[in-house]
Amino acid sequence: MKKLLILLSCIVATQVSGQRLTINQMKSKLEQAANPIAYVRDSLKKKYSLDTVVIRNANYFLGLADSLAYKGKPGKVYGPFEGKYLVQVMAKAPNEFYRISQVFLDTAVLAPRVADSLANSIIDRIRSGSATMADMAMTYSMGGEGKTKGDLGWMARGSIQPDIEKKILKCSKGEVFKTWSRTGLHIIQLTGMPKQDNGFALLMRVFL
Known part of the structure; x- marks a missing residue:
């Protein structure tokens, strides 16, 4: 007891x-x-x-x-x-991150031929130095990145659209290129070299 x-x-x-x-x-x-x-x-x-969280963007x-x-x-x-x-x-655990900027041209609004011509003009202006990516994003981008002057932040490898990521891996800082998706035309600039985070x-x- x-x-x-x-x-x-x-x-x-x-x-x-x-x-x-x-x-x-x-x-x-x-x-x-x-x-x-x-x-x-x-x-x-x-x-x-318990949850495993994948960090897709560091910004x-x-x-x-x-x-x-x-x-x-x-x-x-x-x-x-x-x-x-x-x-x-x-x-x-770490991953590799890339800082990129974008101008997005929506082909639901613009005909593909018009989007392609405009994209070439935008890229030429950026490469010649007569305009910046930020200028072009605020003027032409049809995505939310227009509000951030084109900046998409530091994006994690594996979270970027595959076609874009494949080209980014071969880019040097400041390089500009275009690529198509089902929704439109993406003009991409690599603004920060890869870093571990x-x-x-x-x-x-x-x-x-």
Whole structure:
């Protein structure tokens, strides 16, 4: 009986201790844990999920996951988000990134012959120095990159349209070329030589 009372006392103490953990204490313990997954499962007894995030652009993020995957520090716990969960950056891996700019001519609006002629004129002006890629993007681009003066940011290898990526791999900085897709004509300029950066991350989401 005495042993049973001691056991019950330990269980109650553990439950109370768990209930007393603040969010900051929970984050601190997670960051200090040798095995965060085991700590969440066995000590916190919380539900969790693991997600591998591919970072496609080092400048423009689609949401919380890829922003944390790129900017977050391994081991660090962030949140809570929406009052529902924490996110811990478990690990990171590198990828190769290229900075490119684009002028997009939509062939749903322009006839292909007109788009091709305009593209040749734009490329000639850029190569001669009479205009910049930014000038041409703001004037002619029919995509969202017109708002960023043509800049598409640092794009990850594997996330760029295959035909464009194939040509980029053979380019030198500043080189301009054109390529077709199902939606139109792309005028591309390589504005930054390849660099290694955060390309992949493993995130753990801990539900509160």
